[in-house]
Amino acid sequence: MNALIDIRDVHHAYATSSGPLPVLAGLDLSVREGGFTAVVGPSGCGKSTLTRLVAGLMIPDRGTVSLHGEPVTSPRSTVGMAFQNPVLLEWRTILQNVLLPLEIVPTRLSRSQQQERALSLLELVGLAGFEDKRPSELSGGMRQRASLCRALVHQPDVLILDEPFGALDAFTREDLWQIMHELKAREPFTGVLITHDLRESIFLADQVVVLSGRPARTQYVLDVPSDGPRDLDMLYTPESVEMLATLRREIQIAREGESADPAENARS
Amino acid sequence: MSRKLFVPLIAFAVFLALWELLVWANDWPNYKMASPTDLVPAFVKYWELFLSMGWQTLWRTVVGLLLAVVVGVLLGMVMGFSRTMRDALYPLLVGFNAVPKATVVPIVALLFVGAHDFNTVLIAFMISFFPIAVSVSIGLSTLEPEYRDILRSLGASQFTIFRKIALPKTLPEFFGALKVAVTLAFIGTNLMEIVSPHGRGLGALFDSAKTNSDYPLMFAVLIALAFLGIVLYYVVVALESIFAGWAERSPS
Incomplete structure (x- = not known):
């Protein structure tokens, strides 16, 4: 098994005043060494929880998170993090x-x-x-x-990015996408990117994981054919348009699944 | 630089002129309201007393303030890091702060009768630690979780996180509170100096001037107190620009 990050059947719930709130229910994710995986999903579906699990800031209730085949039980200095707030x-x-x-x-x-x-x-x-x-x-x-x-x-051998470009304007964001590719060409890291931007996900990643609505499980995995550095024109090829359509459809399914969730209706 | 000194001096001169004019226009006798020109003889006659009493007031205020900083920061840290402690201590502190210190002064004076220095320092401390405790606790409890996560994910200890992030990040709030605490501490010192029998310090000088109906001297004491307050305030401002100068935006 050459996966650097391996997440298997992870379940997690937060304790709230109105009882446990499940956020992850059957999450699987595997990122090969040197790979770059983008995670997309409806708002509030537990994506940030995922970053905290990989960083060792949290231990899941059930399931395993491993780096290099070893279970993560505490923070480790071989991880780098960047957030939406710099x-x-x-x-x-x-x-x-x-x-x-x-x-x-x-x-x-x-x-x-x-x-x-x-x-x-x-x-x-x-x-x-x-x-x-x-x-x-x-x-x-x-x-x-x-x-x-x-x-x-x-x-670090793992770079965790939690919506790092979410608060930037569109042009600055595209500049930073290019910079990410330059960094990736120079620095040997394995990346996990949390994002809401589907274009960003296929431009930066070689694998896009769609999470279902809360509680999140892995709903769909899309492999992005990668052949070295990319430029922004890549986003306008028919293949990319088709990938974006697929991802959008999956997000739609995830969101519908969420609103049909009886627990969600009971809360609101 | 010269402008920074010049403008406040002009303002001070204008203030004195208006004061003089007010007294002169109303033709008030000095037992109703002394004018700035009445104060000069008072300062000249009692300058030695002003120096020794001023020193008494100053050192006791500073010691009370230092005590307030130590206790206030410790309380603020406890409340900033622990939600339970915050819930437990806040009502107590607010209640304590709401009690007018003028009513506490006679109690303390009776409790530790004769210990004038100690009592004065104690009141200066009691009146001034609250804003420090509150600001430090708010500074720490509003630290964005990402700051913590950046260091925690690297395996940093709680103490390292406090030293490298929480402490420096709280400094601007701390100095803001210290500016308030400085003037409060002077009020505390003077309350005790005025009330306790055989007191010392500018408050006691004020009280004896009152007993002797020396009205110009009473006003002169007020001016001396204001002067000390300004000096101490600007000491805090200087410390702030050394330790938290980064928080000040350069004018551009």
């Missing part, structure tokens, strides 16, 4: 922000090597010359780029 530390410069993980994760790099690595990442995402600025001096897209650098600086 959560940069306002009192640090951009460079100091990018270096933050190296202050926590044990590293073999010397101080100057750390700086060098951070600076080369910043250059790769187009932030050369901004390393001494504060986050408040940067635009939203630039902050998100810095946040990606921070997620990768300690050379």
